[in-house]
Amino acid sequence: MQTIPPTAAPGPTLIFDCDGVLIDSEILVCRLVAEELTALDYPISTAQVIARFAGRPEGEMVAEIERDRGRPLPPTFFERTRARTEAAYGTELRAVVGVADMLARLRGPACVASSSAPAKLRRGLEATGLLAHFGENVVSASRVARGKPAPDVFLYAAGWMRAPIRDCVVIEDSVPGVTAARAAGLRVFGFTGGSHCPPDLTARLTTAGAEAVFGAMADLERLVPGAFATTLAA
Numbered sequence: 001m002q003t004i005p006p007t008a009a010p011g012p013t014l015i016f017d018c019d020g021v022l023i024d025s026e027i028l029v030c031r032l033v034a035e036e037l038t039a040l041d042y043p044i045s046t047a048q049v050i051a052r053f054a055g056r057p058e059g060e061m062v063a064e065i066e067r068d069r070g071r072p073l074p075p076t077f078f079e080r081t082r083a084r085t086e087a088a089y090g091t092e093l094r095a096v097v098g099v100a101d102m103l104a105r106l107r108g109p110a111c112v113a114s115s116s117a118p119a120k121l122r123r124g125l126e127a128t129g130l131l132a133h134f135g136e137n138v139v140s141a142s143r144v145a146r147g148k149p150a151p152d153v154f155l156y157a158a159g160w161m162r163a164p165i166r167d168c169v170v171i172e173d174s175v176p177g178v179t180a181a182r183a184a185g186l187r188v189f190g191f192t193g194g195s196h197c198p199p200d201l202t203a204r205l206t207t208a209g210a211e212a213v214f215g216a217m218a219d220l221e222r223l224v225p226g227a228f229a230t231t232l233a234a
Contacts, residue, residue: 011108012227013163015154015186017055018114020173020194023124024096025089026054027196032084033061036077042069050196055174057115057147085120095128096194098217103133108227111137113157113170115147115177137161149176151184158186169224173197175208182209189214189223 020026030049037044042065053061066072103110111134114121118140125131125138139160144152158168170181170188181188190205190213202213212223221228 011167012224013158013161013168014106014108014110014224014227015113015157015161015168015170015181016110017170017172017174017177018112018121018124019116020054020096020196021171021191022096022099022112022130023128024094024195025124026050026173026194028088028092029085030054030196032081032088036081036084037065040073040077047198050198054196055115055148055172055176057141058117060147086123089123089127093124093127095130096217098193099130102217102220103130105221105228106133107229108224109137109161109163110134110227111139111157111161113139113141113153115141115153117142148174149179149183151180154181154184154186158184169227171220172205172210173201175204178205178208178210187211189220191215191217193217 016022018025019029027046027050030053031046034044034046034049052064062073112121112125116124121138121140122131125134131138137160139153139157141147141153144156146152154170158165161168165185168186170177170186171191172178172181172188173191173194178188178190188210190202190210192201192205192213192215205213214220214223
């Protein structure tokens, strides 16, 4: 059972998406999903899976594909995809470049708010050595009624951290995530440093409402200096 922090820490609270922001998992998982769907006579590329489903809950992806197919996906799809993802997390998964250094400098409160299921979310953070930076402050959209682009998971995360909306900043790499943060009334910065990010992502995140877009995690300290131990030289 998770325990809600008794009081909010001072300073801005950073709310990080996980996949594609903290861990470089989007390219990995979307490749596996594309391969398994194509094997089921639903031809789709890794780039198409990223464009259509990155940042959205798995259940929404499955429902959309099943509508297209006109029939349910077989149990073997879920079994194979999850088994291959687990194996890949153990051998291929890495933290996004610069994340470990950024988190080591972070002094303000921070949490993770992700569309991933709780077990997969924590497994990814553990495999990359990042879980210790967040402790129990890891929130899955499975806790709320609606996933991104609805605001629910970010509102829940702000409440979990006992942080006023005005003091929260979201870091997101997807249009649904930016849309969700804006719908929650939160400041949001777009991130384009993951391996899956296409060239047009900066424009799409900006259009969705990102206050700024950055491609190197070291730049976050310039955007939210109050969250870090010391500011970088101008």
